[in-house]
Amino acid sequence: MQPADLFKELIKNIASLLKEHKYKRYGGNVFYTNQQGNWGFIGFQKSMGNTYYETRFTINLGIFSTILQDFFDPEKKPSLYECRGCWKYRIGHLVPDYDYDKWWSITEETIPEQIIQEIRDILITHAIPEIERNISDKQLLNTWLTGKLTGITHIQRLTNLSVLLKHYGMENQLKPVLDELQQYLP
Numbered sequence: 001m002q003p004a005d006l007f008k009e010l011i012k013n014i015a016s017l018l019k020e021h022k023y024k025r026y027g028g029n030v031f032y033t034n035q036q037g038n039w040g041f042i043g044f045q046k047s048m049g050n051t052y053y054e055t056r057f058t059i060n061l062g063i064f065s066t067i068l069q070d071f072f073d074p075e076k077k078p079s080l081y082e083c084r085g086c087w088k089y090r091i092g093h094l095v096p097d098y099d100y101d102k103w104w105s106i107t108e109e110t111i112p113e114q115i116i117q118e119i120r121d122i123l124i125t126h127a128i129p130e131i132e133r134n135i136s137d138k139q140l141l142n143t144w145l146t147g148k149l150t151g152i153t154h155i156q157r158l159t160n161l162s163v164l165l166k167h168y169g170m171e172n173q174l175k176p177v178l179d180e181l182q183q184y185l186p
Helices: 003-020 066-072 112-134 137-145 154-167 171-182
Strands: 030-035 038-046 055-064 086-090 104-106
Touching: 003 030, 003 038, 003 055, 003 104, 003 112, 038 112, 055 112, 066 154, 104 112, 112 137, 137 154, 154 171
Parallel strands: none
Antiparallel strands: 030 038, 038 055, 055 086, 055 104
């Protein structure tokens, strides 16, 4: 079986696992869940350097906040890759044994069952629980209050934080955030 076909089998198998966890397919190799008013995404990104003999891929995670999106661009459709105010990570960032940017390689020698089991274990142990822990706007707010960047820039964190603080009526914490944000604006 060719690497591209093995990748398709992997996605098919993973789709059934994610369906059990209330994720739906969002076209191509992206899956989503809608919880607490926000969208959680798991995306399988193929390398641009794939060949007939090798398919490489990584896993991206993201959370799309509808409050932030309604503020910045209410017409925008939820997306893993085009999210102005979101939380996003590569799976390697969350798995202790991996480097930040973990990529898998599928060749004709790949044993499909082994790679499928590895991905299933990672999704169940790391990806799905991490999205569920962080999917609420309140959790995003709390995380950004600690200074954590969650895959976004410092300016994006401050901007997102100011929108959520205003949304939740936390004006007493808003002024210091706006003062800090102003330091970065021209």
